[in-house]
Amino acid sequence: MKIIVPMAGMGKRMRPHTLTVPKPLVPIAGKPIVQRLVEDIAKVCHEPIEEVAFIIGDFGKDVENRLLKIAESVGARGTITYQDKPLGTAHAILCAKESLEGNVVVAFADTLFKADFTLDTSADGTIWVQQVEDPRPFGVVKLNDNGEITDFVEKPEHFVSDLAIIGIYYFKDGAYLREELQYLLDNNILDKGEFQLTNALENMKNKGTRFIPGKISEWLDCGNKDATVYTNQRYLSYLQDSEDLVAGSAQINNSVVIPPVFIGENVILDNAVVGPYVSIGNGTQVSDSVISNSIVQENTVIKFANITNSMLGSFVSYKGTQADLSLGDYNALKE
Incomplete structure (x- = not known):
């Protein structure tokens, strides 16, 4: 084949x-x-x-x-x-x-x-x-x-x-x-x-x-962004009973993870609430934030944010409040 x-x-x-x-x-x-x-x-x-x-x-x-x-x-x-x-x-x-x-x-x-x-x-x-x-x-x-x-x-x-x-x-x-x-x-x-x-x-x-x-x-x-976020949600639902979706190297400090979520290698969560239906790529750091129903790619930094129905690319720096976001790679945004 x-x-x-x-x-x-x-x-x-x-x-x-x-x-x-x-x-x-x-x-x-x-x-x-x-x-x-x-x-x-x-x-x-x-x-x-x-x-x-x-x-x-x-x-x-x-x-x-x-x-x-x-x-x-x-x-x-x-x-x-x-x-x-x-x-x-x-x-x-x-x-x-x-x-x-x-x-x-x-x-x-x-x-x-x-x-x-x-x-x-x-x-x-x-x-x-x-x-x-x-x-x-x-x-x-x-x-x-x-x-x-x-x-x-x-x-x-x-x-x-x-x-x-x-x-x-x-x-x-x-x-x-x-x-x-x-x-x-x-x-x-x-x-x-x-x-x-x-x-x-x-x-x-x-x-x-x-x-x-x-x-x-x-x-x-x-x-498009909304369709992809929804597809991510559906896949996490399919996989939650068959795959270990949280990497062993992830550091989860004083944080709440609400399944289903994917958390990649060397992710750091500090004082955060993540999930449900969130994918976080390798090396990303999230602190003092709430994230639901979103895709965050690799090596991104999120602080003081309340994010839902969003996509953030790799190497993004976001410091903000409540938002529905679509940010590509290497963007920096502060509110």
Whole structure:
């Protein structure tokens, strides 16, 4: 099994948190979004992962090395390819065409999911979907009476289905997918100005490929600050009974920790109340403060603050009062 992870986008809706790191490396419950995604896919595949192919922009060697280590963490070989221009989902996947062989899962790195099933690798293809109230911003699918996918529609202006494609796909034959993606580019077949994966899926279906919908229990978005804070909350809830989320090197002095929380290595809490639903990265110091439902990254200093529904980056210095914050790396703020 191979996992293809397109993640070359700029993550503009997550600024300022994506000014120094790409969005998929923003932490959720102590691990980058993309690591959570790869680990969750590996769990449902129930077979060895041979390769994780990351499709990125010009993110630098440090990011590339971190991605290769994520692949190693699931026992796979990591590879890096590049998408220089945002030309659509089909173009993004085809940037890793050398990896499109055999059983393949394609997972776009701006979404997470929770599911309790084993992937059926005998199916031609599986498209994970979730029912949504407003399907217009999404690609959607229509089903027949047998539960098979009959149509793919990209961002419908009028209602055709409320089953949104969440951005995770399984293909039994990666080489066949590669051929269909290449066909779109060779023939300049555009949809809304971009090369869309849904067009390739429609062509494959018309040639006899049988696609079935994948069922998930929860779809978690990381598209903006509020959505990411909520996703962090949900992951902490999932993990609190299965993982030790407080590092042994953390110093907790005259403080109250209300689970579920993640507290990283060498964190110092003095006269603080932390939790519930808080993730605090390595080396951060919190004193005389109350923090709930928030993500605080590494080596940040917080004093005299009451913070909720917030994201603070790394190397932030914040001294203040009650707030709903979104502060990127290396900011300093005093009130």
